Amino acid sequence: MSQSIDYGNLMHTAMRGLIKSVLQDVAERGLPGAHHFFITFDTTHPDAQLADWLSDRYPGEMTVVMQHWYENLLVGDDGFGVTLNFGDSPEPLYIPYDAIKTFVDPSVEFGLRFESPSDEDDEEPDGEITIAPDAVEDLEESEAKPDAEIVSLDSFRK
Template sequence: MATDSIQYDVLAREALRHVVREVLELARREGLPGEHHFFITFQTTAPGVSMSDDLRGEFPEEMTVVLQHQYWDLEVTDEQFSVKLAFGGVPRELVVPFKAVTAFFDPSVQFGLQFTANLVGEEEPTPGPAEVDMSEDDKKPDEPGEVVSLDAFRKK
């Protein structure tokens, strides 16, 4: 289908997803530097998501994982990432396409991206702050964090 306008929202969303991909690739190659760690939320029903049936039963729509101390075999491709995490002491492998990711947050620097996806059709272009319930160990610093939002650039 031809369009007579440039879809900046789609281009920007894909560029922001590329940021998530690059950060995970850096973690794969070099490990997590300093206090960096990631909360990654994704839709468990999205095409291409692979997880055990018991995890899918526990998280039928959405799941947030934390990559911090105990994760193994992180692999990153252009389209997806896979990782092994322990759930109740049992290692499980997750395969998550980047298009299934709805939020990415690094509390060590208060950086977050949020994506709203519609599994039936195209994604809605709404990057914004990630809503993540942080534990006591991850209290926010006094200074404000940086959140990238496209709302300021949208045509009204």
Template sequence: MNDTIAATDSELPYAAWAEEALRAVVVEALDHVGRRGLPGEHHFYVTFRTEFPGVSLPGHLKARYPQEMTIVLQHKFWDLKVDRGAGSFSVGLSFGGVPAMLVIPFKAVTAFADPHVRFGLRFQAPEPAPAVAELAEQAAGEAPAKPQVVSLDAFRRRRD
């Protein structure tokens, strides 16, 4: 009898479930540190997609990191808060001496690492939905629809 199991198409989304379970590890780690601080030599590298819906960061950072950014939570960060209901976390960091508050949805996170204990995770961030501006650009590039003439007589009240 063969002990190997052939990969089959599953109607159950095991990969998605496993990824969500691993994202929960990130949530727990950030929540723990937000409430109690970083113990010992632990520190986190968090990589996320800056264009993902719900990411909030100053314009100069968005311009410098238009697709992806890695932040380090080690010595100088403040107000680390996990919002489980919103599915995001916020943190204050200093960039070149300029303070900034970032809001990052957990689904935007593509990597998480704690180098002190050689722990790391990688995630597939879902493709963001097209922005309204992108949809408008697509619509503008298509051939304009023929104008239709609508008679207002159909909407007028009839007098008997």
């Protein structure tokens, strides 16, 4: 039996499950209302699939937007595939859930940021997650805030 509970990895798994559920709903019903997503992912992840010209242009990470035009959204157990438009050029992508660094829906000020130990300068526990109702602003300032904030889920309720 292990010496401690790995809450960081358990939270990562749960939050990636949330992303999978949201994307599955969008695949079945489309994006409701003003909802749209900014998804930043690690382009060097071994299971990420993107055109060579995109990985050359974005050698470390890339942010994609799912809003007005997307096709072929296929949600799987380990990741999702989608075709997005890059300068009038449709390109298929496959993004593993564990390659996702941020997931933001600015229409409702919701966002998740996943951090790995390599993202942090000091020794912190694995799997730090930030959940913030003002996620758009938090993501813009994320480089200046090395520590995660603990936010009560009640703050999301209106």
